[in-house]
Amino acid sequence: MACASCSTKDGSPKGCKNNGTCGTDSCNKLTVFDWLSNMSLPNGEKPFNWVEVRFKNGRKNYYKNPENLSLSIGDVVATQAQSGHDIGMVTLTGELVRVQMKRKNISEEGDDILKIYRKASQKDIDIWQKARDKEEPMKVKARQFAIDLRLQMKISDIEFQGDASKATFYYTAEERVDFRELIKVFAREFRTRIEMKQVGFRQEAARLGGIGSCGRELCCSTWLTDFRSVSTSAARYQQLSLNPQKLAGQCGKLKCCLNYELDTYLDALKSFPKTDIKLKTEKGIAVCQKTDIFKGHMWYAYEGEWMNWHKITTTQANEIIEANQKNVKITSLEEFALDLVEDTKTEFENVVGQDSLTRFDSPKRNNKRKNNRRKRNQGNKNNASNRNANQKNNPNQNNRKKNNKRKPKPQNNNNVAK
Numbered sequence: 001m002a003c004a005s006c007s008t009k010d011g012s013p014k015g016c017k018n019n020g021t022c023g024t025d026s027c028n029k030l031t032v033f034d035w036l037s038n039m040s041l042p043n044g045e046k047p048f049n050w051v052e053v054r055f056k057n058g059r060k061n062y063y064k065n066p067e068n069l070s071l072s073i074g075d076v077v078a079t080q081a082q083s084g085h086d087i088g089m090v091t092l093t094g095e096l097v098r099v100q101m102k103r104k105n106i107s108e109e110g111d112d113i114l115k116i117y118r119k120a121s122q123k124d125i126d127i128w129q130k131a132r133d134k135e136e137p138m139k140v141k142a143r144q145f146a147i148d149l150r151l152q153m154k155i156s157d158i159e160f161q162g163d164a165s166k167a168t169f170y171y172t173a174e175e176r177v178d179f180r181e182l183i184k185v186f187a188r189e190f191r192t193r194i195e196m197k198q199v200g201f202r203q204e205a206a207r208l209g210g211i212g213s214c215g216r217e218l219c220c221s222t223w224l225t226d227f228r229s230v231s232t233s234a235a236r237y238q239q240l241s242l243n244p245q246k247l248a249g250q251c252g253k254l255k256c257c258l259n260y261e262l263d264t265y266l267d268a269l270k271s272f273p274k275t276d277i278k279l280k281t282e283k284g285i286a287v288c289q290k291t292d293i294f295k296g297h298m299w300y301a302y303e304g305e306w307m308n309w310h311k312i313t314t315t316q317a318n319e320i321i322e323a324n325q326k327n328v329k330i331t332s333l334e335e336f337a338l339d340l341v342e343d344t345k346t347e348f349e350n351v352v353g354q355d356s357l358t359r360f361d362s363p364k365r366n367n368k369r370k371n372n373r374r375k376r377n378q379g380n381k382n383n384a385s386n387r388n389a390n391q392k393n394n395p396n397q398n399n400r401k402k403n404n405k406r407k408p409k410p411q412n413n414n415n416v417a418k
Contacts, residue, residue, distance in 0.1 A: 029058035087162025
C-alpha cells in the first residue's frame with residue numbers, strides 16, 4: 001500500500017516526503033483500504049455517488065456527488081460548508097462508502113446533505129496552502145493570549161477552512177470555560193471568523209497523533225474510531241500493576257488497549273472460584289494468595305503460615321469448596337498439591353545455551369595473576385630441566401660446586417695481642 005515516495009532505494013527506505021498529502025492515501029490517518037476497488041459492478045447497476053473526503057488530522061465527512069464527477073482517491077475537491085467552501089482530499093469512493101455510511105448511521109436523504117462543488121483549481125489550492133501555513137504561528141499566539149487571560153484551557157490545534165474565511169480552534173479543558181473575551185482578542189488579532197470547539201483528551205491525542213509505549217503509532221490516530229470508557233477494573237481482571245504511569249497513554253487517560261483482551265480474561269475467569277472464599281481443612285483455614293489465569297492454578301496459604309504456599313488447580317479448588325458447602329473438611333492441601341509437583345529442572349535447565357541464568361551476577365576474577373603465575377611456573381620447570389641436563393653432561397662441574405660450598409673463611413691475624 002506504500003506509494004512511490006515511500007519505497008526503498010539501494011536497500012534503505014527513502015521515507016515519505018508528501019507530509020500528509022499522499023497520492024495513494026496510504027500514509028494518512030484512519031485510512032480505509034478499498035478492497036472492492038478491483039471488482040466491477042453488475043450490469044445495469046449505477047456507481048454510488050457519495051465519496052469520503054478527508055481534512056486536516058483525520059477529520060472526515062461524506063459528500064454527495066450530484067454532478068457525477070469522475071473522482072478517484074487522492075483528488076483535491078471543493079466541498080460545501082456552512083458558509084463558503086472547504087478544500088479536502090478524496091479518500092474513498094465506490095460501494096465501500098455506502099458501507100461506511102451505514103456503519104456510522106449517516107442518511108443518504110435529508111436537508112443537511114453536503115455536496116461536492118468541483119475539483120479544486122490551482123487558485124483554490126494556493127489559498128488553502130497559504131491558510132495552512134498560518135496555523136502554526138497562530139497557535140503559538142493563541143496559547144499566549146489564553147495564558148494572559150488566565151483561562152484554564154489548552155489550545156491544541158487550529159484548522160482553517162479551505163477558503164480561509166474561518167478558523168476553528170480546538171481546545172481541551174477540565175471544566176467549563178468562559179472564553180467570550182478570548183474570542184474578541186482572537187478576532188481583533190487574526191482578522192477572521194472564529195469558532196471554538198472543545199474536544200476530549202482522547203480526541204486531542206487522535207488528532208495530533210504520536211508514538212505509544214509499545215513503539216507503534218497511537219491506535220486512536222490510525223484505526224480506532226470509537227472511544228469506549230476504560231476503568232481500572234480492566235487492569236485488575238488482567239492482574240496488571242495499578243501504576244498510573246504505566247497504564248496511562250499519551251492523552252493522560254487509561255490506555256484503550258486495556259479493553260482489547262478483557263473479554264478473553266473474563267471468559268477464563270468464569271472457571272475460577274472467588275478469591276475471597278476460604279478453604280476449610282483439618283489442618284486449618286487456607287486463604288487464596290495468587291492466581292495464574294493462563295495455567296489455571298491457584299496458590300493458597302494456611303492462616304498463620306503465610307510463607308508456605310500450596311498450588312492447586314481451579315478444578316481442585318472448586319471440589320474443595322463444594323465439599324465445604326456440605327460441611328465436609330478435607331485433610332490438607334498437601335494431598336492436592338502433590339499432584340502438581342513437576343520436575344522443572346530439565347525444562348528450564350540451560351535455557352539460553354548457558355549453565356546458569358545468574359552467571360553475570362558474580363564479579364569476574366582477574367585472570368592476569370593466573371597467567372603470570374602460570375608463566376613463572378613454566379619458567380621454573382624449564383630452568384630445572386636445563387639444570388638436570390647440565391648435571392648429566394658435566395659431572396665434574398657438579399663435584400666442584402659441592403666442594404666449594406661452606407669453605408672456612410681465612411682468619412685475620414692482624415688483631416692478635418702482642
